Amino acid sequence: MNLHAIRAIYLFEMARTWRTLMQSIASPVISTSLYFVVFGSAIGSRMVEIDGISYGAFIIPGLIMLMLLNESISNASFGIYMPKFSGTIYEVLSAPVSYVEVVLGYVGAAASKSIILGLLILATSRLFVDFGIEHPFAMLFFLVLTAVTFSLFGFIIGIWADGFEKLQIIPMMIVTPLTFLGGTFYSVNMLPPFWQTVTLFNPVVYLISGFRWSFYGVADVNVAVSLGMTVLFMLLCLVTIWWIFKTGYRLKN
Amino acid sequence: MSNIISVQQLNKTYDSGFRALKDVNLEIRRGEIFALLGPNGAGKTTLISVICGIVNPTSGTVLADGHDIVRDFRAARSTIGLVPQELSTDAFETVWATVTFSRGLFGKPKNPDYVEKVLRDLSLWDKRNDKIIALSGGMKRRVMIAKALAHEPRILFLDEPTAGVDVELRRDMWEMVRGLRENGVTIILTTHYIEEAEEMADRVGVINRGEIILVENKHTLMEKLGRKELRLQLSEPLAAVPDSLAPLSLTLSGDGHELVYSFDARHEHGDIAGLLRRLGELGIEFRDLRTRESSLEEIFVDLVHNGKPGGPDTTQPAAGDSQ
Numbered sequence: 001m002n003l004h005a006i007r008a009i010y011l012f013e014m015a016r017t018w019r020t021l022m023q024s025i026a027s028p029v030i031s032t033s034l035y036f037v038v039f040g041s042a043i044g045s046r047m048v049e050i051d052g053i054s055y056g057a058f059i060i061p062g063l064i065m066l067m068l069l070n071e072s073i074s075n076a077s078f079g080i081y082m083p084k085f086s087g088t089i090y091e092v093l094s095a096p097v098s099y100v101e102v103v104l105g106y107v108g109a110a111a112s113k114s115i116i117l118g119l120l121i122l123a124t125s126r127l128f129v130d131f132g133i134e135h136p137f138a139m140l141f142f143l144v145l146t147a148v149t150f151s152l153f154g155f156i157i158g159i160w161a162d163g164f165e166k167l168q169i170i171p172m173m174i175v176t177p178l179t180f181l182g183g184t185f186y187s188v189n190m191l192p193p194f195w196q197t198v199t200l201f202n203p204v205v206y207l208i209s210g211f212r213w214s215f216y217g218v219a220d221v222n223v224a225v226s227l228g229m230t231v232l233f234m235l236l237c238l239v240t241i242w243w244i245f246k247t248g249y250r251l252k253n
Numbered sequence: 254m255s256n257i258i259s260v261q262q263l264n265k266t267y268d269s270g271f272r273a274l275k276d277v278n279l280e281i282r283r284g285e286i287f288a289l290l291g292p293n294g295a296g297k298t299t300l301i302s303v304i305c306g307i308v309n310p311t312s313g314t315v316l317a318d319g320h321d322i323v324r325d326f327r328a329a330r331s332t333i334g335l336v337p338q339e340l341s342t343d344a345f346e347t348v349w350a351t352v353t354f355s356r357g358l359f360g361k362p363k364n365p366d367y368v369e370k371v372l373r374d375l376s377l378w379d380k381r382n383d384k385i386i387a388l389s390g391g392m393k394r395r396v397m398i399a400k401a402l403a404h405e406p407r408i409l410f411l412d413e414p415t416a417g418v419d420v421e422l423r424r425d426m427w428e429m430v431r432g433l434r435e436n437g438v439t440i441i442l443t444t445h446y447i448e449e450a451e452e453m454a455d456r457v458g459v460i461n462r463g464e465i466i467l468v469e470n471k472h473t474l475m476e477k478l479g480r481k482e483l484r485l486q487l488s489e490p491l492a493a494v495p496d497s498l499a500p501l502s503l504t505l506s507g508d509g510h511e512l513v514y515s516f517d518a519r520h521e522h523g524d525i526a527g528l529l530r531r532l533g534e535l536g537i538e539f540r541d542l543r544t545r546e547s548s549l550e551e552i553f554v555d556l557v558h559n560g561k562p563g564g565p566d567t568t569q570p571a572a573g574d575s576q
Contacts, residue, residue, distance in 0.1 A: 002327070008357025012350075019345065087341030091400065094305040094335050095358045096327040252309050 005097040009105025013079050017113050025117055028067050032121045035063050036128040039185060050187050051218045056129040061212040062184030065146065068118045069179055072147050073171050076110035076154030081161055093252065099245030103155065110151040118143050139214035145230055146207055152237035159250050178204045188220035203229060257283040257408055257439045258304065263313030265299055273299040275463040286430065286440040288450030290553050291460040297443040298338060301410050305335045318407060331359060334406030336397045338413040344386040348377055351385060352399045359404030371399050375429065391422040409433060411442040415449060427453055447553055461557050474552065483514040483525055486541040495535055501528055
């Protein structure tokens with residue numbers, strides 16, 4: 001294992017985060033705070049409780065997950081796309097590193113940044129809403145698992161993309177709508193039965209439900225199912241990345 | 254002298270169907286400066302990219318310092334440094350950060366003293382805290398070299414190292430390359446500047462349409478394939494080359510003032526003495542004379558455009574090769 005290489009890639013990527021602090025961290029924190037102001041305080045104060053939880057508190061796990069998914073994908077896809085775009089990928093490809101080490105470096109940095117961001121949003125939300133965390137370790141576990149899984153997904157997008165448009169299209173056109181329709185702002189149980197069934201085909205429902213359970217002990221779907229779906233998606237991403245490096249898809253030809 | 258790179262039956266066909274390398278065999282000797290010449294699209298960069306691990310070969314084997322580049326890629330790649338043709342840099346990073354990154358990426362522990370030495374050798378020390386985006390093209394090229402040297406490679410590939418740099422910097426780089434060779438680094442460079450190969454290389458390889466058409470010691474190559482010319486400035490113009498001189502390969506300039514005798518460099522001095530004697534006998538006087546021999550560029554153009562030369566095995570040194 002080339003630990004020096006993993007460390008070099010990780011620190012190099014994290015340095016980019018600190019260099020672009022406003023864009024990397026401050027901007028997502030500010031936009032999430034605006035969600036709290038609008039949906040949590042302004043509108044939430046006029047809404048009834050959901051599953052015995054105030055609306056402001058109810059949306060916290062969903063909002064964290066919304067940011068976590070977008071940032072994980074964005075960080076990881078940009079992390080690997082930029083060397084491809086600038087041409088510096090030659091150095092990674094010619095270095096004595098295995099694909100596992102490359103993934104650990106890039107995905108590790110992307111996930112780290114997302115986790116930091118998630119925790120910052122969690123702390124920020126405490127300024128707006130009073131809430132508790134029933135299962136803190138499970139919350140951290142879901143946070144890390146989701147960040148890693150979607151960073152892997154972002155890494156795949158970064159390799160697949162051959163232009164900035166493609167880099168943005170999946171987060172904008174697929175992930176964000178799925179997150180909004182995945183129970184960020186409502187409980188799946190509030191939907192008519194037909195739409196409840198349709199919603200269960202949305203993988204983000206399982207992420208938000210599991211994460212919300214770790215906060216309040218209530219979930220739209222069974223926690224084990226949430227965990228299983230997330231792990232399944234992570235395995236799919238890992239197999240795809242293995243195939244990419246095995247074939248050199250969009251990297252070596 | 255042992256070989257540090259051994260390429261055997263290497264083929265590369267891209268997904269588009271374009272066959273970039275065709276049964277390439279090539280041996281690079283430890284400690285030499287090897288110049289790989291070829292026109293655009295000949296396969297130079299593809300060959301380097303395969304050896305460095307950037308492009309997957311279709312078939313064939315490559316050993317770098319005895320290590321197979323596929324099966325034993327870690328050991329093989331650890332020995333190689335690459336300066337690519339394009340100025341591909343992390344624009345917003347500092348010189349120090351990007352060179353340190355390269356060292357770590359190649360599995361080397363931190364060594365600020367070594368990085369400092371590399372930067373000083375390349376006149377980059379004063380720029381170490383500057384962002385790369387703020388550097389001139391020449392300085393960026395130096396940064397690329399510093400990155401390639403950061404992990405102390407034994408083999409250095411320079412793909413068009415002086416493309417777009419000014420004459421002064423080119424000279425500096427030549428000096429630097431010679432210095433690296435003196436420290437035991439094997440240098441393989443591709444270039445369009447034939448004078449660069451002529452100036453620095455120990456051996457020259459010519460690749461065209463994916464095939465290595467010749468590998469030869471530079472001086473041997475010039476001796477074998479070069480042409481020499483003797484140009485005589487005549488005191489009085491001639492209307493035509495005298496019949497008695499017809500057996501010699503002589504041409505007369507348009508105004509009749511210059512007689513040019515071309516001969517193959519491999520035949521030593523041709524028959525200059527005989528020519529001068531006959532001129533004397535014919536009463537043809539000359540004011541001045543000068544000789545010149547073909548440049549590597551002329552040899553290269555001849556090889557690429559007029560096909561393979563006859564002669565030595567294209568992948569092995571010729572008899573009498575001084576290396």
